[in-house]
Amino acid sequence: MAHKLKAYRLGLLVIVFIVAGCASSRVEEFRATETGMVSGEGLVLLGRASFSDNETKESFTDCMADSLEGGDRPLRVVPQNTFRDNFYPWFEPRVEPTSAEELKKLFMEPGVKDLISSSNIRYIAWIEGDTVRVDDGGTMSCTIGPWGGGCLGFSYWEEDASYKATIWDLEKMISAGQISSDSRGTSYIAGVILPIPILARPGNAACNALADQLREFLTGS
Amino acid sequence: MKLRPDIKDNAKTASKRLFSFLFFFTLLSACAPSDIVIEGSLPVPMVKKIPVRIGVHYPDAFANFVHTETSKEIGAWQIDFGEQNVDFFRALFGSMFTEVVILEKWDSDIAGVSNEDTQGVLVPQIKKYGFLTPFVSGLGFYSASIEYDLTLFDARGATIFNWTVVGYGKSEGKAFAKEEAVEQATLLAIRDAGARIAIEFDKQKAFKSWFRSLEKAENGS
Numbered sequence: 001m002a003h004k005l006k007a008y009r010l011g012l013l014v015i016v017f018i019v020a021g022c023a024s025s026r027v028e029e030f031r032a033t034e035t036g037m038v039s040g041e042g043l044v045l046l047g048r049a050s051f052s053d054n055e056t057k058e059s060f061t062d063c064m065a066d067s068l069e070g071g072d073r074p075l076r077v078v079p080q081n082t083f084r085d086n087f088y089p090w091f092e093p094r095v096e097p098t099s100a101e102e103l104k105k106l107f108m109e110p111g112v113k114d115l116i117s118s119s120n121i122r123y124i125a126w127i128e129g130d131t132v133r134v135d136d137g138g139t140m141s142c143t144i145g146p147w148g149g150g151c152l153g154f155s156y157w158e159e160d161a162s163y164k165a166t167i168w169d170l171e172k173m174i175s176a177g178q179i180s181s182d183s184r185g186t187s188y189i190a191g192v193i194l195p196i197p198i199l200a201r202p203g204n205a206a207c208n209a210l211a212d213q214l215r216e217f218l219t220g221s
Numbered sequence: 222m223k224l225r226p227d228i229k230d231n232a233k234t235a236s237k238r239l240f241s242f243l244f245f246f247t248l249l250s251a252c253a254p255s256d257i258v259i260e261g262s263l264p265v266p267m268v269k270k271i272p273v274r275i276g277v278h279y280p281d282a283f284a285n286f287v288h289t290e291t292s293k294e295i296g297a298w299q300i301d302f303g304e305q306n307v308d309f310f311r312a313l314f315g316s317m318f319t320e321v322v323i324l325e326k327w328d329s330d331i332a333g334v335s336n337e338d339t340q341g342v343l344v345p346q347i348k349k350y351g352f353l354t355p356f357v358s359g360l361g362f363y364s365a366s367i368e369y370d371l372t373l374f375d376a377r378g379a380t381i382f383n384w385t386v387v388g389y390g391k392s393e394g395k396a397f398a399k400e401e402a403v404e405q406a407t408l409l410a411i412r413d414a415g416a417r418i419a420i421e422f423d424k425q426k427a428f429k430s431w432f433r434s435l436e437k438a439e440n441g442s
Binding site: 059087088090092093094095110111112115203 | 412
């Protein structure tokens with residue numbers, strides 16, 4: 001009987017973790033032209049860098065790349081660091097093209113168009129956005145000493161992950177469209193001697209939502 | 222099961238010793254100076270070569286640049302650029318000009334010094350270097366900036382133009398890896414400045430007019 005009660009409590013705790021740790025996502029899409037990818041064609045995800053605090057972190061574009069390269073319909077994703085090295089200095093943060101018009105000019109530079117063709121890169125997806133903390137509260141204190149330690153209290157924080165992907169078609173030399181993803185989630189940490197975290201991961205939710213929608217956008221299925 | 226009192230006492234003493242050791246080790250490691258030698262690879266630019274036979278002189282202060290800084294907020298730092306500056310600029314100028322001659326000695330103060338081997342002489346210098354830690358900036362990343370000073374002389378030692386280029390770099394950094402983060406930010410700052418030099422050097426007004434005069438002189442002869 002005691003074992004059953006323990007298992008029941010544990011199950012309840014797991015459910016609480018799962019429910020409370022969820023993040024909700026909203027995805028929107030704007031399409032300017034038809035898209036499609038033939039076998040062998042690839043895309044590169046480039047995080048927009050602005051040298052401010054709120055710029056796309058490499059971990060987010062890496063997460064998207066992992067998501068796009070996996071699954072039932074994997075896409076060929078060229079790593080952004082390799083791409084930036086190969087095309088140095090044209091895609092460095094302060095000199096990179098900011099519009100499809102600037103991209104046309106860039107293609108006139110010697111070697112750029114040829115290298116794009118030989119690398120078989122069809123699309124560039126510019127990723128902009130960040131995950132920010134919008135609210136927090138509660139208190140928790142932890143102490144540690146030679147005889148042990150522990151935490152007591154409760155705290156929470158709410159995060160908003162807002163990202164946008166602007167897709168450039170390198171064959172048509174136009175902006176093919178935009179996809180945006182917005183995710184919110186509240187995380188909790190309860191200190192009952194041991195700190196028990198119940199984490200929502202809105203950044204991860206936004207990454208997966210944006211990657212899934214980008215796959216649909218590019219492959220049209 | 223009850224532990225024997227002597228074993229219990231020994232365990233208590235051992236845990237106290239371990240705690241004290243960890244405490245003092247943490248304190249000592251916080252006081253240790255941060256010595257960094259900048260290492261890593263930087264890409265070679267893909268730009269149109271300027272048809273000029275250029276001499277490049279790397280002053281000692283540039284080739285052996287070391288930045289030292291001590292403050293209450295960040296502690297003691299020594300950042301040695303090592304071979305990085307010269308290696309990167311060799312690759313940079315090598316890709317920018319059709320022919321590069323390294324000049325071991327160069328003194329623009331000696332009037333009328335003639336250098337028949339080259340059409341111009343380029344001397345890079347570091348005017349300023351600085352870095353910020355998250356503790357100082359209040360932002361969630363480490364950043365570095367380098368102010369390069371490029372002076373172009375004609376073959377006789379007269380100054381054609383002087384150009385200041387500032388490069389910025391930032392790194393998210395990880396816990397207990399502040400040196401690595403500053404090194405990464407510094408590498409990115411060198412890379413950023415290099416991108417601007419590669420793209421904008423031949424667009425400088427003074428350079429354009431000097432280059433036109435070179436072309437005229439070559440066509441006239």
